[in-house]
Amino acid sequence: MNRWLGLVAAELLKIGRRRLTWGLLAVLLLISIQHGRNLRTELLDYRQAQTSGVGRFGQGVSPEVAAATEANLSRRMSLSGFLNELWVITDMWGLFAVIILACIQAGEESDQGTGRTLLIRGVPRLAWPAAKLAALLAAAGLAWIVLALANLPIGLWTQTQAIGHVDLSVFNLQRWTDHALLLVRSWLTTTPYLAFAIAAATLARGAGPALALGLGARFVEGGSIVVGAVLIGMESMGSSATHALYRVWAPLHVISFEWSAEVIQTWGHPSWVQPFSPTAAGETTLPLPSPFFDSPLLAILVLLGWTGLWLAWATSSLQRRDVCA
Amino acid sequence: MPEEFVIRTWGLTKRYGKTLAVDGISFEVPRGEVFGFLGPNGAGKTTTIAMLLGLVHPTSGAAEVLGCDIRKGLGAALRRTGATIESPAFYPYLSGRDNLRVMALTGGGCDAGRIAEVLERVGLAGREGDLFKTYSMGMKQRLALAAALLNDPEFLILDEPTNGLDPAGIQETRTMLRQMVDEQGKSVFLSSHLLHEVQQVCDRVVIIDHGRVIAQGRVDELLRQREAIEVELRPADVDRGEAALRTARWVTGIRRDGDRLHVAAPAERSGEVAEILAGQQIYPTQLVRASSTLEDLFLTLTGNNNRE
Numbered sequence: 001m002n003r004w005l006g007l008v009a010a011e012l013l014k015i016g017r018r019r020l021t022w023g024l025l026a027v028l029l030l031i032s033i034q035h036g037r038n039l040r041t042e043l044l045d046y047r048q049a050q051t052s053g054v055g056r057f058g059q060g061v062s063p064e065v066a067a068a069t070e071a072n073l074s075r076r077m078s079l080s081g082f083l084n085e086l087w088v089i090t091d092m093w094g095l096f097a098v099i100i101l102a103c104i105q106a107g108e109e110s111d112q113g114t115g116r117t118l119l120i121r122g123v124p125r126l127a128w129p130a131a132k133l134a135a136l137l138a139a140a141g142l143a144w145i146v147l148a149l150a151n152l153p154i155g156l157w158t159q160t161q162a163i164g165h166v167d168l169s170v171f172n173l174q175r176w177t178d179h180a181l182l183l184v185r186s187w188l189t190t191t192p193y194l195a196f197a198i199a200a201a202t203l204a205r206g207a208g209p210a211l212a213l214g215l216g217a218r219f220v221e222g223g224s225i226v227v228g229a230v231l232i233g234m235e236s237m238g239s240s241a242t243h244a245l246y247r248v249w250a251p252l253h254v255i256s257f258e259w260s261a262e263v264i265q266t267w268g269h270p271s272w273v274q275p276f277s278p279t280a281a282g283e284t285t286l287p288l289p290s291p292f293f294d295s296p297l298l299a300i301l302v303l304l305g306w307t308g309l310w311l312a313w314a315t316s317s318l319q320r321r322d323v324c325a
Numbered sequence: 326m327p328e329e330f331v332i333r334t335w336g337l338t339k340r341y342g343k344t345l346a347v348d349g350i351s352f353e354v355p356r357g358e359v360f361g362f363l364g365p366n367g368a369g370k371t372t373t374i375a376m377l378l379g380l381v382h383p384t385s386g387a388a389e390v391l392g393c394d395i396r397k398g399l400g401a402a403l404r405r406t407g408a409t410i411e412s413p414a415f416y417p418y419l420s421g422r423d424n425l426r427v428m429a430l431t432g433g434g435c436d437a438g439r440i441a442e443v444l445e446r447v448g449l450a451g452r453e454g455d456l457f458k459t460y461s462m463g464m465k466q467r468l469a470l471a472a473a474l475l476n477d478p479e480f481l482i483l484d485e486p487t488n489g490l491d492p493a494g495i496q497e498t499r500t501m502l503r504q505m506v507d508e509q510g511k512s513v514f515l516s517s518h519l520l521h522e523v524q525q526v527c528d529r530v531v532i533i534d535h536g537r538v539i540a541q542g543r544v545d546e547l548l549r550q551r552e553a554i555e556v557e558l559r560p561a562d563v564d565r566g567e568a569a570l571r572t573a574r575w576v577t578g579i580r581r582d583g584d585r586l587h588v589a590a591p592a593e594r595s596g597e598v599a600e601i602l603a604g605q606q607i608y609p610t611q612l613v614r615a616s617s618t619l620e621d622l623f624l625t626l627t628g629n630n631n632r633e
Contacts, residue, residue, distance in 0.1 A: 003433045010430035017419055113414030117472070120378045120410060122403030123431050323380040324371075324411060 004127055011105070011135030020104060024097040025143055029150050031093055032086055036154045039082070040161045043073055077162035080175050082155040087179075090147050091186045091265075098140045098190050099214045102197035106132055107207025116324045129198050129314040133307075136194045137187075144187045148179070182265065189261035192303050193218070195310035196257075202314040221258045257306060263299035328392040331356050331480045331512045332377060336386035339372050339536075346372040348536035349386060354514055354529075359506050361527035361544070362516040363619075365627050369536040370516050371411060374484050377514075378408055391480060404432065407473030408482040413465040417458035421449055421468050424457055428472045435475065443471040448497065462489030470498070481505070482514045487522065495519070499526045524548075524619035534627045544619065551622045554595050556586045556602070557611035569605045570598065578625055587615065589625060 015021050046069060075081045106129075109115035119125065156166055196217065201210035332354035339347040347369040354360045364370045375381040377390055379399040388395045393402035415424040422440060429435040444453045447467040452460075460468065466489050473481060481502075487495045503526055505511040517523050523530065524544060531541040540547060558566045563584055570576050570588055575597075578589040588598060592614040599612055615621070 003431075006430040006433045009434075010427045013423065013427055013430065014416060014419065017423060019418065108416070112416065113411070114416060116375075116380055116410060117414045117428070117469075118431055119380055120403065120406075120408040121428060121431055121472075121476075122400050122406075124400060320382075322375070322382060324375055 003124075004131060007123065007127060007131035008135045008138070011132055012138060015101070015105060015135060015139045018101075018105075021101060021139070024101060025146065028090060028094055028097055028143075028147055032090060032147070032151055032154050035086060035089055036082070036158045039073075039077055039158055043077060043162060046070070046073060074162065077158050079155045079159045079168070082158050083151055083179060084182075086151045086155065087148070087182060087186070090151065094140075094144065094147065094186075095190060095193060096215065096218065098136065098143075099193055099197050099218055100211065101139070102132075102136050102194045103201050103210035103214045104207045105136060106198040106201035107204070107210045110201070110205040111207055113324070119323055125318045126315055128318060129202060129311055132198050133191070133195055133311060136198075137191060140190050140194070141187050144183055148183050181267075185265045185267070189257070189264050189303065192257045192306040192310065195307040195314075199310035199314040199317075203317050221256050224256065224258070257303065260299035260302040263294055264296055264303070267296050268294045328389075329356060330354055330389075332360075332388070332390055332514060334373075334377075334386065334388040337373065337376060337383055337388050338385045339369070339376060339381060340384045345536055347376070347383075350531075350533060350536065350538045351386075352531045352538060352541055354512065356512050357506060357510055358528040359502055359513040359515060359526050361523040361530035362514060362533075363520070363523060363530055363623060364533040368533045368627075370533065371484060372536075373533070374408075374410055374482060374514075374516060378406075378410060378482065379403065380410070404476065405478055406480045406482060407476065407478035408484075409466075409469040409473050409486055410482075410484045412488075413469035415457045415465070415468060415472075418456065420454050420456055421460065421464075421471075422453040424468065425453075425471060425475060429475055432476055439475065439477075443474045446474065446501070447471045448494070463491055463494055466490055467494070478511070480512045480514070484516045485518065486515070487517065487519055495522060502526055520618070520620040520623055530619070532623060532626055539626050540622070547622055548617045548619065551589060551617040551625065552592045553615040553617055553621065554588045554590055554592065554598050555611070555613050555615040556588060556598060556609045558584055558586065558602075558607060558609055560584050562607045565605055566602055566607045566609075569601050569607070573597070573601060580621075580625060587621065587625075 050066075076085055109118070118128075160166055193214075197210060197214040200213040201207060204210050204213060330353045332352075334353075335351050336349040337347055337351070338345070338349050350369075350373065362370055362373070372381060376383050376395060377388060379395055383395070390399060391402040391405055393399050416427065419427065421444065425440045425443070429440065441450070441453075444450050447470045449464065449467050449471060452464065457465070457468065466486060470483075470486055473483065483502075487498050490498065499522055502513050502515070506513055515523065515527060527544055529541070529543050530547065532539050556566065556570075563581070563586070567579055567581065567586055570579060570586065573590070573594075575594055576588055576590045580587040580589075590598070595612060595614060599609065602609060
């Protein structure tokens with residue numbers, strides 16, 4: 001076997017034998033199941049209120065609100081709608097899971113001292129971080145497929161709760177293709193996060209500091225997107241007070257992984273910069289010049305650039321470093 | 326054509342800030358021998374081995390392992406070498422067998438038969454399915470040795486391989502190393518604190534202290550140079566006796582052990598030792614030729630330093 005492929009296979013063997021891997025996967029599955037149960041509870045709540053007239057959707061609710069609620073629930077509990085919604089959740093928590101796994105997988109070489117055991121066997125320092133990235137990416141891909149497949153029975157169950165029977169008619173070839181593409185794009189956008197986690201573990205020489213850095217950076221980035229959403233919302237409502245802040249913040253956010261990942265996943269139409277409420281018929285909107293880019297090609301280049309930077313940093317640090325004694 | 330020397334170093338130096346861990350050591354390890362690498366704690370043994378294995382970058386000097394310059398990359402040499410360094414480090418959540426599978430894969434893979442063979446050879450057969458974290462220190466050492474043997478290397482660099490092994494394990498290791506050299510023509514570079522073991526298994530040794538080489542050569546030759554005479558005196562005579570013997574130019578060193586003086590001198594000088602003492606009205610209660618051991622040599626050369 002080629003030595004580099006052997007390195008990747010060794011990393012995959014370790015990932016597969018690690019209890020944490022299966023624990024994280026189980027947590028992600030539980031989150032999906034719980035989300036399905038939450039939707040069912042919401043549906044039952046709605047139905048009970050409709051019958052008894054008591055509750056959030058009961059007496060005093062205008063027919064328009066009741067109709068909108070029903071339409072919303074029907075959409076969310078349809079198979080396709082539910083799978084989309086579930087995937088957003090899986091993707092969000094899945095990213096945390098792969099960051100945790102990557103930090104521990106890369107950090108253990110320093111924590112356990114196994115790094116020196118590998119290096120004295122002639123494992124090249126140059127290939128090591130890249131092999132870890134390839135193995136983690138392969139593991140994330142497998143996990144993404146498992147989660148997508150597991151979401152299907154959960155979605156079918158939710159749909160059955162809503163309409164009383166299984167209806168696969170909405171799920172045509174186009175939808176399958178869309179979901180498959182979403183899966184692949186979502187998987188590929190984990191790459192810079194994995195590279196960052198490996199770099200953090202290599203530079204910090206341990207899993208603990210890498211976890212703090214990796215998860216901390218993700219939280220900061222997540223927080224940053226909330227700021228962006230709020231600012232854009234305020235700006236679209238005509239607030240000039242936030243205009244300057246928006247202009248300063250936006251370019252900073254564009255260099256984050258998050259924005260590029262969004263552009264790739266939605267292929268140029270990030271959902272959260274769309275209007276929050278539907279535009280009424282006949283209402284005109286003023287097109288605002290956006291400092292964001294929405295080119296998938298540019299987004300791919302940005303993510304590749306980040307990935308390359310983190311890998312180069314980790315490799316160069318490993319290359320220069322004394323490993324023991 | 327194989328290299329004449331498996332290791333050659335020229336003024337190899339490693340400095341950590343103000344601390345000089347290895348101070349310009351030079352030695353050569355001939356092919357087809359067991360070569361002992363000795364020194365007290367903190368002498369710079371592990372740092373030297375780490376440099377030879379490419380883990381630590383030297384501050385200055387040069388070294389070759391199997392003809393490869395350690396500064397230019399040891400990849401090719403390390404693939405022909407099996408090594409252990411410091412305490413055994415493996416993945417705690419993997420079994421002994423899976424740890425070896427990981428090691429084998431990083432080298433491009435090997436068949437399950439070879440893994441079973443090395444496990445058998447180091448005495449881990451039957452426990453290979455247990456998790457590494459459940460292993461005793463001795464079992465961990467055995468696994469490290471198995472990993473070193475996995476690619477059937479022509480050269481072994483072993484850093485304290487018998488640490489934590491029981492007496493039977495130490496003897497098995499010693500026999501195995503000798504067999505590998507004598508029957509398979511392999512070479513072994515062995516760092517150890519067990520001087521009795523080193524004396525039994527090594528053809529040559531290099532002794533370092535404070536990062537410098539203080540003695541090197543064939544074990545039998547070094548021991549011959551270090552013949553000694555052991556003199557037991559009455560407690561009141563020990564100081565005077567030592568002072569008197571130090572005046573003899575053929576006495577190269579004296580080590581005190583209670584009422585005993587360990588006089589480093591050729592064995593045939595026993596009569597002259599008795600004469601010198603008698604001249605001072607000192608009459609030994611015992612005077613014998615001491616068979617010199619590597620331990621005596623080591624303690625004499627390193628001044629019995631214990632820097633732990």
